[in-house]
Amino acid sequence: MSQSWDALKDHQAAVDGRSILDLFADGRRAEEFSASVDGMIFDYAKTNIDRRGRALLVELATRAGVAEKRDAMFAGAKINETEGRAVLHTALRNMDTSLVVDGQDVAGPLRDTYARMRRFAEDVRTGRFTGQGGKITDVVNIGIGGSDLGPAMAVLALAPFHDGPRCHFISNVDGAHAADILRGLNPETTLVIVASKTFTTIETMTNAETVRAWMARAVAEPATQFAAVSTAADKTAAFGIASERVFGFEDWVGGRYSMWGPIGLSLMLAVGPDDFAEFLRGGASMDAHFRTAPFAENLPVLLALVGIWHNQFCGYATRAVLPYDQRLSRLPAYLQQLEMESNGKRVAMDGSDLPYHSGPVVWGEPGTNGQHAFYQLIHQGTRVVPCEFLVAKRGHEPDLAHQHLLLVANCLAQSEALLRGRSLAQATEIMAKKGLTGAELERQARHRVFPGNRPSTTLAYEQLTPFVLGQIIALYEHRVFVEGAILGLNSYDQWGVELGKELALALQPVLEGKAGTEGKDGSTAQLAAWFRS
Ligand code: F6P
Numbered sequence: 001m002s003q004s005w006d007a008l009k010d011h012q013a014a015v016d017g018r019s020i021l022d023l024f025a026d027g028r029r030a031e032e033f034s035a036s037v038d039g040m041i042f043d044y045a046k047t048n049i050d051r052r053g054r055a056l057l058v059e060l061a062t063r064a065g066v067a068e069k070r071d072a073m074f075a076g077a078k079i080n081e082t083e084g085r086a087v088l089h090t091a092l093r094n095m096d097t098s099l100v101v102d103g104q105d106v107a108g109p110l111r112d113t114y115a116r117m118r119r120f121a122e123d124v125r126t127g128r129f130t131g132q133g134g135k136i137t138d139v140v141n142i143g144i145g146g147s148d149l150g151p152a153m154a155v156l157a158l159a160p161f162h163d164g165p166r167c168h169f170i171s172n173v174d175g176a177h178a179a180d181i182l183r184g185l186n187p188e189t190t191l192v193i194v195a196s197k198t199f200t201t202i203e204t205m206t207n208a209e210t211v212r213a214w215m216a217r218a219v220a221e222p223a224t225q226f227a228a229v230s231t232a233a234d235k236t237a238a239f240g241i242a243s244e245r246v247f248g249f250e251d252w253v254g255g256r257y258s259m260w261g262p263i264g265l266s267l268m269l270a271v272g273p274d275d276f277a278e279f280l281r282g283g284a285s286m287d288a289h290f291r292t293a294p295f296a297e298n299l300p301v302l303l304a305l306v307g308i309w310h311n312q313f314c315g316y317a318t319r320a321v322l323p324y325d326q327r328l329s330r331l332p333a334y335l336q337q338l339e340m341e342s343n344g345k346r347v348a349m350d351g352s353d354l355p356y357h358s359g360p361v362v363w364g365e366p367g368t369n370g371q372h373a374f375y376q377l378i379h380q381g382t383r384v385v386p387c388e389f390l391v392a393k394r395g396h397e398p399d400l401a402h403q404h405l406l407l408v409a410n411c412l413a414q415s416e417a418l419l420r421g422r423s424l425a426q427a428t429e430i431m432a433k434k435g436l437t438g439a440e441l442e443r444q445a446r447h448r449v450f451p452g453n454r455p456s457t458t459l460a461y462e463q464l465t466p467f468v469l470g471q472i473i474a475l476y477e478h479r480v481f482v483e484g485a486i487l488g489l490n491s492y493d494q495w496g497v498e499l500g501k502e503l504a505l506a507l508q509p510v511l512e513g514k515a516g517t518e519g520k521d522g523s524t525a526q527l528a529a530w531f532r533s
Helices: 002-015 021-026 051-063 066-075 089-093 107-126 149-157 175-182 202-216 233-238 262-271 273-292 299-313 331-343 375-380 398-420 424-433 438-447 466-487 495-511 522-532
Strands: 034-037 040-043 138-142 166-170 190-195 226-230 246-248 318-324 361-363 387-392 456-461
Touching: 002 051, 002 299, 034 273, 034 299, 040 299, 051 066, 051 299, 051 466, 066 273, 066 466, 089 107, 089 273, 089 466, 107 246, 107 262, 107 273, 138 202, 138 262, 149 166, 149 262, 149 331, 149 466, 166 175, 166 262, 175 202, 190 202, 190 262, 202 495, 226 233, 226 262, 233 246, 246 262, 262 273, 273 299, 273 466, 299 318, 299 466, 318 331, 318 398, 331 361, 331 466, 375 398, 387 398, 398 456, 424 438, 456 466, 495 522
Parallel strands: 138 166, 138 190, 190 226, 226 246, 318 361, 318 387, 387 456
Antiparallel strands: 034 040, 040 456
8 A cells, every 4th residue: 555655745746836727628628537337426526536546546546445335334344443343324314125133133133123213213203202291392302512513414404394293403512502492492392312332421411411401391291202222222211211202222332433323313203204214315316326336427526535545645724615506504513523523633543653644634615605714714714625516406495496496506616716716916906996006006907816726526416305415414413434444444433532521521520629729730720720619
């Protein structure tokens, strides 16, 4: 692999700074540097990757054993080596295929849980399951990280498909979150889902207690309006939730990969079991593509290779995810966990220091809002930020088609502007037409120069349906896998979140005045004292 790495470094040095726009001169680039699957197109022509660069990147992936590692993951090998676990979230969307883990076929139990989820969702949606005040009108999902970001993102994304109870999400341990969500809800017609893989996460358990107390003030037996989603059946029972409303899953489903199974219960309640099944079908179709398409036509592999090129070889430390789709406004937050908790690691699988940078910082906001906020820096700042645009061909509001057209025009215009830029000569001409001359003309023109030559990719799809959302999420999951496999790290653990949790537990008694600040650094001791005073 180091041979490919060195060749890519040399190649990047050789092509650095050349005009990406000039690469289009042969007239074939756009077609050659894009790939499609099932009505979705990924265009990476507006990057500085050329044929040789792509060949070298594909070779890098091949030498890194991406295909072998991918097959091992799908087969249930324990590729999460630091936790001794398989990585099988893909099984949740491919339940018709038998899969043996630790000598047991897991597909049957997955189908059983899925059938129970469907029944429960139907019961709630039709009013067979009621709260003390009758039919359930609202669902509150209490969870954090993977037990929140996925379903919260997807419930918002699929708003046009909602025909069930309204779904709300409480994640932050900040009591303001619970207070603001609960205000206006009727406890008698609210169903609460406590979603936690471990059922020990302090934020979730604290919020669960708060919401139970809120409900107990109005409902005689609050536990009857609680459901749970967890791998820890003993803990859900201890919390008092009856087993018929507990939906379990296995530890080989990572938190940030778990929205395909019971963690997606809130989504299923909102859109119904059939649309949820469509979401799974979309994910499964991306799995099939990932497993079979040659690397140079494989969307997850291509996304990963563009990411590796920008982060590792061009040295761009962040990437912006810019959905021109208001309903994907939580996608960047969802991807922050998916990508940064997965590939933000400083050691390789064997514990040795990673000889490369870890994955990039991922951030973003929906267009066009971002245009009026941070695009200034993207266009004229001194650092390059590779941008990933997402946009649908059609919206869901036929009477607002003119607005959708404007949205698409803005999306395409931004990637064009990043590519093309505006030269000093062009800026000078514009300002001269406004009547400026001499030194003032030059000064004003220089402020209006866009360097251009800034890379971006565009993922375009027909319409944001449950199937397409499934495709998009599985695409990003596999992209993370490929990037992690190339870097040789474990994308499926998250030890980096532990230290802060431990220290927070230790600081609680300090803030309560039950323990002193011995052993604390001066700054932490001072701040703790200030809060106590
Ligand atoms: O703090 C990190 C984390 O463990 C995530 O990986 C996970 O998604 C989140 O906390 C929530 O965990 P749980 O579902 O066990 O409550």
